[in-house]
Amino acid sequence: xxxxxxxxxxxxxxxxxVSKAAALNSVSQSAASQSLQEIERLLxxxxxxxxxxxxxxxxxxxxxxxxxxxxxxxxxxxxxxxGQVRNQTEGTVRVASIYSVGLSEMGELERKFADCMPDAxxxxxxxxxxxxxxxxxxxxxxxGLVSYAEPTRExxxxxxxxxxxxVAVSPFHPLAQKTRVEPHDLQGLPFIGFDDDLPIQRDxxxxxxxxxxxxxxxxxxxxxxxxxxAVAHQVGVSIMPMRIMLEEIGQGRLMGIxxxxxxxxxxxxxxxxxxxxxxxxxxxFLDLLMEVxxxx
Amino acid sequence: xxxxxxxxxxxxxxxxxVSKAAALNSVSQSAASQSLQEIERLLxxxxxxxxxxxxxxxxxxxxxxxxxxxxxxxxxxxxxxxGQVRNQTEGTVRVASIYSVGLSEMGELERKFADCMPDAxxxxxxxxxxxxxxxxxxxxxxxGLVSYAEPTRExxxxxxxxxxxxVAVSPFHPLAQKTRVEPHDLQGLPFIGFDDDLPIQRDxxxxxxxxxxxxxxxxxxxxxxxxxxAVAHQVGVSIMPMRIMLEEIGQGRLMGIxxxxxxxxxxxxxxxxxxxxxxxxxxxFLDLLMEVxxxx
DNA sequence: CTTGCAATATTAGATGTACTAAATCTATAC
DNA sequence: GTATAGATTTAGTACATCTAATATTGCAAG
Numbered sequence: 001x002x003x004x005x006x007x008x009x010x011x012x013x014x015x016x017x018v019s020k021a022a023a024l025n026s027v028s029q030s031a032a033s034q035s036l037q038e039i040e041r042l043l044x045x046x047x048x049x050x051x052x053x054x055x056x057x058x059x060x061x062x063x064x065x066x067x068x069x070x071x072x073x074x075x076x077x078x079x080x081x082x083g084q085v086r087n088q089t090e091g092t093v094r095v096a097s098i099y100s101v102g103l104s105e106m107g108e109l110e111r112k113f114a115d116c117m118p119d120a121x122x123x124x125x126x127x128x129x130x131x132x133x134x135x136x137x138x139x140x141x142x143x144g145l146v147s148y149a150e151p152t153r154e155x156x157x158x159x160x161x162x163x164x165x166x167v168a169v170s171p172f173h174p175l176a177q178k179t180r181v182e183p184h185d186l187q188g189l190p191f192i193g194f195d196d197d198l199p200i201q202r203d204x205x206x207x208x209x210x211x212x213x214x215x216x217x218x219x220x221x222x223x224x225x226x227x228x229x230a231v232a233h234q235v236g237v238s239i240m241p242m243r244i245m246l247e248e249i250g251q252g253r254l255m256g257i258x259x260x261x262x263x264x265x266x267x268x269x270x271x272x273x274x275x276x277x278x279x280x281x282x283x284x285f286l287d288l289l290m291e292v293x294x295x296x
Numbered sequence: 297x298x299x300x301x302x303x304x305x306x307x308x309x310x311x312x313x314v315s316k317a318a319a320l321n322s323v324s325q326s327a328a329s330q331s332l333q334e335i336e337r338l339l340x341x342x343x344x345x346x347x348x349x350x351x352x353x354x355x356x357x358x359x360x361x362x363x364x365x366x367x368x369x370x371x372x373x374x375x376x377x378x379g380q381v382r383n384q385t386e387g388t389v390r391v392a393s394i395y396s397v398g399l400s401e402m403g404e405l406e407r408k409f410a411d412c413m414p415d416a417x418x419x420x421x422x423x424x425x426x427x428x429x430x431x432x433x434x435x436x437x438x439x440g441l442v443s444y445a446e447p448t449r450e451x452x453x454x455x456x457x458x459x460x461x462x463v464a465v466s467p468f469h470p471l472a473q474k475t476r477v478e479p480h481d482l483q484g485l486p487f488i489g490f491d492d493d494l495p496i497q498r499d500x501x502x503x504x505x506x507x508x509x510x511x512x513x514x515x516x517x518x519x520x521x522x523x524x525x526a527v528a529h530q531v532g533v534s535i536m537p538m539r540i541m542l543e544e545i546g547q548g549r550l551m552g553i554x555x556x557x558x559x560x561x562x563x564x565x566x567x568x569x570x571x572x573x574x575x576x577x578x579x580x581f582l583d584l585l586m587e588v589x590x591x592x
Numbered sequence: 593c594t595t596g597c598a599a600t601a602t603t604a605g606a607t608g609t610a611c612t613a614a615a616t617c618t619a620t621a622c
Numbered sequence: 623g624t625a626t627a628g629a630t631t632t633a634g635t636a637c638a639t640c641t642a643a644t645a646t647t648g649c650a651a652g
Binding site: 017018019029030032033034037050053054055153274275 | 598599600601602603618619620
Binding site for chain 1: 352355356360378571
């Protein structure tokens with residue numbers, strides 16, 4: 001039994017006429033008549049009393065009419081809900097990002113995206129790294145932006161950009177006078193680092209070790225904000241991407257001094273579910289991400 | 297979109313597998329896959345995420361799953377209700393009868409009918425004549441039993457039987473001594489009749505007039521029961537079918553004296569909707585009615 | 593009761609849809 | 623990587639469903 005048949009019967013019942021219902025449904029009168037008979041054959045019961053005009057419904061027909069009404073009503077509700085979902089899913093890109101990527105750059109990306117896809121909507125959520133992975137795995141986000149991205153069973157990584165790491169110091173620190181530093185300039189200095197289990201810290205440790213530099217590990221935190229505060233208060237120096245200090249640099253609270261030979265970078269990656277087929281809007285945003293030059 | 301597709305999708309969603317759902321619905325895996333794609337094409341949206349196994353529903357798919365669940369639930373309710381209606385309509389004959397036919401004979405008919413159609417049910421309703429017509433017109437009764445049946449636009453009449461009319465008297469009335477009466481025996485007697493607008497009364501009037509008999513019309517009522525009471529209390533005599541006095545005769549409250557030459561009859565008819573197609577059980581009961589000899 | 597009109601049912605032929613089986617592709621586990 | 627279960631694609635066939643034409647039916651007017 002098809003929805004066309006249900007719609008047709010609804011109209012037959014309402015108009016008490018096969019031919020009117022046929023016209024309403026844009027089929028021939030013959031098709032409508034055959035369709036009605038097919039339903040009756042399926043249900044093995046007479047739905048209309050053909051011995052009188054206008055046609056009358058049998059009690060089975062009335063029952064079926066109620067059924068048709070309810071089903072069609074439910075179908076309408078479904079179509080409405082589906083329309084909403086379609087707009088939401090096909091009209092918006094859901095991006096989950098770590099704080100340190102998002103806060104410093106998303107504004108610009110959002111503006112560019114709004115320009116080239118004015119009907120689309122960009123929904124960015126800033127989360128802690130592990131929550132970004134979870135959001136992508138659960139398909140709650142189309143794309144995720146993380147540092148030191150690692151592929152998993154469910155997740156594919158697209159390398160995105162490499163951010164140059166610089167030495168972060170207070171403007172009142174001696175190193176603040178320099179425009180370039182060498183790694184050995186950090187020798188013995190109090191150092192504010194990340195927790196040891198974070199990839200960025202392992203990268204920094206390796207970088208310093210390979211260059212024979214030993215710092216005085218004063219404190220370590222699991223997030224950038226705390227490190228920046230500590231550096232600003234002259235607890236020590238640190239190493240981090242230039243980009244994420246831009247605000248504090250503007251306020252004169254921090255300074256970033258590049259290495260003379262820049263070869264420490266923080267890799268950023270775009271993650272998504274394996275083999276995910278992006279809809280038009282998501283694909284457009286992904287393209288935008290890939291074409292934008294690595295700013296700053 | 298068909299109910300088969302809806303059932304199939306429900307199973308695909310529940311089992312997260314096309315092949316299992318295919319097996320449950322006794323179709324090939326290929327058919328199930330094509331069916332799923334057809335639904336997605338119809339709705340113009342992806343319902344399942346094929347990039348992971350086991351398959352996962354998209355948000356549209358979840359919406360559609362709810363829709364399927366509701367529709368199938370409604371369908372089950374319909375099937376149950378339909379089963380009941382089918383039993384009621386195909387397993388029972390609904391008969392509407394006037395009191396004077398029904399009370400005196402239905403018992404016997406019911407017994408015979410129960411013998412030859414043990415699974416069937418006979419639903420007899422005793423109504424005033426005009427209500428019998430209305431019940432048949434509204435298809436609330438398959439058959440109607442009335443006296444002096446008149447066809448209408450909606451109703452066809454099948455003549456059924458002719459009941460001999462006799463003189464009804466109290467056992468204490470002088471006429472009660474006779475075994476036969478002539479019409480002129482009623483000359484000048486106090487007479488209890490029916491209301492003048494009833495066909496039976498017009499018949500009686502014509503019968504008496506044609507035979508030059510004038511009675512003393514003492515009272516008239518619109519129903520038999522009152523007439524019988526009046527006759528029993530010796531208010532006067534009356535004329536009515538023998539059959540409907542049987543109970544009172546048995547109780548010694550009334551007597552029925554036939555005319556020497558029986559030529560006054562009350563016609564009984566079976567009425568039904570024009571061109572009505574009877575189902576098996578109704579047809580069987582109609583056949584039974586027609587074959588039963590006119591008792592008494 | 594007959595006749596004419598409007599509506600429904602039926603028939604025949606063309607077109608489409610939905611199935612199966614076989615081959616191919618895909619996701620996952622080893 | 624290879625193996626395997628499971629999903630899709632393809633090709634061919636059977637079965638549904640449509641339209642147009644024709645036959646029947648219900649109803650109402652003469």
